[in-house]
Amino acid sequence: MMTYKITIIAGARPNFMKIAPIIHAIQAAKDRGESLDYRLVHTGQHYDQNMSGSFFEQLNIPEPHVNLECSGGTQAEQTAAILVNFEKELMVNPADLVVVVGDVTSTMACALVAQKLHTKVAHVEAGIRSDDWTMPEEINRLVTDSISNYFFTTSELANENLLKTGVEDNQIFYVGNTMIDTLLKQKPNFRPPAVWNHLGLKPKSYIVMTLHRPANVDEESQLKAMVDEIIANTKELSLVFPVHPRTAKILERLNVSHPRLHMVDPLPYLEFNYLVENAKAVITDSGGITEETSVMNVPCMTLRDNTERPETITLGTNELVGTNPEAIKPYLDKLFNGDWKQYKTIPLWDGKTAERIVTHILSLTER
Template sequence: MNTDKPNKKLIHLIAAARPNFMKIAPLWHALKKEDWATPFIVHTGQHYDLNMSDVFFQDLGLPEPDLHLGVGSGSHAEQTGQVMIAYEKVLMDKQPDLVVVVGDVNSTIAATLAAAKLGIKTAHLEAGLRSFDRTMPEEINRMVTDTLADILWTPSPDGDENLIREGVAPEKIHRVGNIMIDSLEMLRHKIENQKIDNTLGLKQNDYVLVTLHRPSNVDDPKILNELCQLLRRISQKIPIVFPVHPRTRKNLEQNNLMSLLNEAPGLHLLEPLNYIRFMNLVFHCRFVITDSGGIQEETSYLGIPCLTMRPNTERPITITQGTNQLCKLEELEKNAEVILAGKSGQKNKIELWDGQTAARVVSSIKSVVGR
C-alpha cells in the first residue's frame, strides 16, 4: 500500500458499484485539494458493471482504484463475508485514519463491520435513509451500518429524525446534503453536450423516460405483462424511452413480452446507458417512471415529475418537498395523464441539495481526524 506521505491522514473511500463511485468522486476531488489528506479508493469488486469502463473513471476524473479486493458475485452472505475477510487484511496491514462507506450495498455493511471490529473510525455517507421495509436487503444494510458508524452524514432532515428515533447520539449526526447532486453538477457540461433525444427523433419535454428493474415489478410474469400493457397505452399519448436493465430484458424474453413492446411505435427500447447519456435523457424528458432510488433525488433536484413504482421509498423528502410520487400499478395510467395535463405542480428546493456537499463532508472529516 503506497503511503509515502505519512504526515497526511489516510482516508479510505469504499466503493462497490457504479453509483458508489459516483458518490465518492466529488469527495475524492475535494480531499485531493487538501494538504492534510490522502484519499485512497478501495474497490471491493462486488458488482461487475459493463458501464465501469476506463471512460467511466475519466468522466468522473477519478484514477483507477488504489486497491481492488476482487470480490465477485454471490449471495448476500457470501458477498458480505468475502468483503469482510479481504478488507480486514488490508486494515491490519495499514490502518487508515478514517473509513468512508457510501450507500447501502453489501460492501457498505461489510467494510463497516471489519473496521468497527478493529476499532477504526468509520463514516457513512448517505446515512439515515429508511424505507421501513425490512424485506429489502438494503434496509438491513442501512440500519446496521448506521448503528456501527462513528459519523453519520445525512442528506436531509428525515435522515436526522430517523437516527434520533433509533437512539443514535446527536453528536454523531452531521447533515451535509446530497452528494449525488455534486456529481450531477460536476458532470453537467458533459451531460448537456449529449443529444440522445435528437438521435431518437424525439423532441425535448415530449417523451417519458422509464427504468424498471426491481424484482417486485419485473419477476412476476403477471405484473410484468400488466406493466407492458400500460406502457403501450401511455406510449400512444407520448413517446416512451426505455433503457432495459439486463434483469428486466431476461424476464421480458422468458415471458415472450419483448414483441409486445417492440411492436408499439411510440416505445423506444434501448440498451442500458452510462450516467451521462442517461442523465441527458432525464434533463429533457416530460416525466420519469422508475423503481430506482437515485433518480427520485435527481428528478426532484431538476424539478421533473417522477412516478416511483414502489410501495415505499427511503427518500421521503423527494415526495414531501420534491417532485416524486409513489405509484401503484393500477394508478400509473391515471397519474401519467395528470402530469400530461400539466397538473402535477412544482415543489420546493430541498435544503443543502446544492452541489456543495463534498465541501461540507471534508470539513466534518477535518474536525474528526484532525490535521
Template sequence: MKIINIVGARPNFMKMAPIIDAMNQHPEQIEHLLVHTGQHYDEKMSKAFFNDLGMPKPDIDLEVGSGSHAEQTAKIMVLFEKICLREKPDLVIVVGDVNSTMACTITAKKLGIKVAHVEAGLRSRDMEMPEEINRLCTDVLCDYLFITDHFADENLRAEGVAAEKIIFVGNVMIDTLLKHKAMATQLNLLSKLGLRKKGYATLTMHRPSNVDDKETLEEILGALKTISKDLPIIFPIHPRTRKMIEQFGLSHYLNMDTVVSGIWITEPMGYLDFLHLNMNAKLVLTDSGGLQEETTVLGVPCITMRHNTERPITCEVGTNVIVGNSGQKIIAAAQAALSGNGIERRIPDKWDGHSAIRIVDWLIKHESK
C-alpha cells in the same frame, strides 16, 4: 489522516466522486485510497461511470463479482479485512446502502477503525428490501453519520443515535449532478436517438418486487405500453430486467428495433448520457432511489413504482409521487403529470453542490492529527 473510500455499485460512484475531488484539495491533511469491491463489475454498468465522472481508477479492486447476498458480503469482508490490516487507515468512508456498504463497515469496526456513512439515516421501513437491512446495520455501527435531510435526522434520533454523531451536509449525489449538468447539456444524444426535448419519458426498472414475478411484471409493462401510446418511453434496460422479461416470454411489450414508439429499449447508459436523457424528458418512471432525488432537482415529474421510499423529502418538496406497482395507478399518475397537474417543487436545503466540501471540511476539523 489516512482514509479508505469504498465504492461497490453504480450509484456509489456518483456519491464518491465529489468527495474525492474535495479530498484532493487537501493533500497535506488527507491521504486517501479508493477501494472498488467489484460488486457491480459489468463494463457498461460500472467502468463507464469512472470515465464519465473523471474519477481515478481504483487503487484496489477486490473483484468480488456476483453471488448471493451472503456470498457477496462474505467475500467483501474477507478481502477488505486484509486491506485494512495492510493499510491501517484512520477512517473508512462508505456511501449508500449496498452490500459493500455494510460489509466494509462491519469489517472496519471489528478492527477498531472509525467509519463514516455518507447518506445515512434513510429508511423505507420495508425489511424485504436488502438495502434497508444494510442501512440499519451500517448506521448503528458508524461513528459519523452524514445526512441529506431532516427525515434522516429524525430517523436516527428515533433510533437512539447520539446527536453529535449526526452531521447535516446535504446530498453528494446532487454535487455530481450540478457539476456535470452543463457538460450533459452539450451532448447530441437526442438527435442520435431521433427524440425531441420533452417528447418522451425515460424508464428504469430492476427491483425484484417488480421484475421477479411474471404477473406483476406483465401488469407494469401493460401500463407502460398504454402510456407509451401518448409518449414514447426510452428504457435503458438493466441486464437483470432483460433476463426476466425474456424468461417470462414478455418481450412483445418492448420495441426491439430503432423506431422510437412504444417502449424502446437501449443498452445501459453512462452517467452523462443518462443525465442528458433525464433532464430533457417529459416524465421519468423508475423504481430506483437516486432518480427520485435527481428529478427533484431537475424539475422533471417522477413516478416511483414502489410502495415506499427512503427519500420522502422528494415527495414533500419535489416532483416525486409513489404509486406502487399497480398498473392502474401508474397510468393515472402519468396522465396527471402529462396534463400538467404536477406539484410545485422546491430544492431541499443544502442540495446545492457543496455537500462533499462540507464533509471533508468537517473531517479535517474533527479528525486531523
C-alpha cells in the same frame, strides 16, 4: 504532522457518483496543505460493463487503488467475500477512518470489517429509512448505522431517525447530498446518447423508464402488467427503457413489445442524465433517480410502495405510485393535464455537500 488516512469504499455504480465529489474535496484540502490522504477501494460488488476507464474519466476521478473483485453469488456469499477481502486490504493498508456510502452490501460489510479492526467508520447518506425489511438495502442501512461512529446526513428526517436510535447529536453532521454535488457539477457536460439521434428524440417527446427491483422485474406477470399499463396510457410519447439484459430476456419471453417502446442498453452517467433532463417524465423504482429528477425539475413516478427519500415527494417532483399497475393511469393523466408539481428547493442539496463533509472530517482529526 501525521497524515490522516481515509479509506473510501464504493461497490456499485451509484456509489461512485456519491464519492466523486468527496475525492475532489479531499484533493482540494490537500492542495491547501491539509495533512490528509485517501485510498479508494472498489469492492467489485457490481460488475458493470459501463464502468470502464471512461466512466472514471466522466466523473473526473482516478481509477480505484484496488478492486476486491467480489461480484456474483448470493447476498450471503457476496457479503462473505467482501468481509474476507476487505479485511486483508485494511490490514495491509490501515486507515484512520473508513468512509462508506449509501446502502449496498459493500457499505455494511466494510463497516463491519473496519469496526472489528478498531477503525472509525463514517456513513455518508446515513439515517434514511424505508421501514421495509424486505429490501436488502434497508437491512444494510440499519446494520451500518448501528456500528458507525459518524453520520453524514441528507435531511432533517434522517437526523431524527438516528437520534431515535440513540445516536448522539455530536455524531451527526447534516451536510446534504453528494449525489447532487455530482449532478450539478456534471450538468454542463451532459451529452446525447446514440439513441437520441437514432430515434429522432426531441425534448419532452418521450418518457424514460427504469425498473430493476426484484419485486417488479422478477414477478413476470407483474412486470408485463406494469409495462402494458404504461404503454396504454402514454399517448404518442416514445418510451425509452435502458434495461438490464436479464430484464430484457424476461420481457422478450413475455412478448412485450410495442412500436413506441425502445429497450436500450444501460447508459453511461452523462448520457443517461441528458435523457432524463430532457424527458417529459421518468417512471422508475430507483431511489437515486428520484433525487436527480427532483433537482432537474422533471416529473417522476416511483413504482414502489415506500421510499427512503420522502423529501423527493414533499419538496421534489416525485410521486409514490405504488406497485399496483392500475395505479399508474391517474398519475399519467395528471402529467398530461399539466398538473405536475414543481421542484421546491431541498435544503443543502446545493452542490457543496462534499466540502462540508471534508470540513467535518478535518475537525474529527483534532478530536
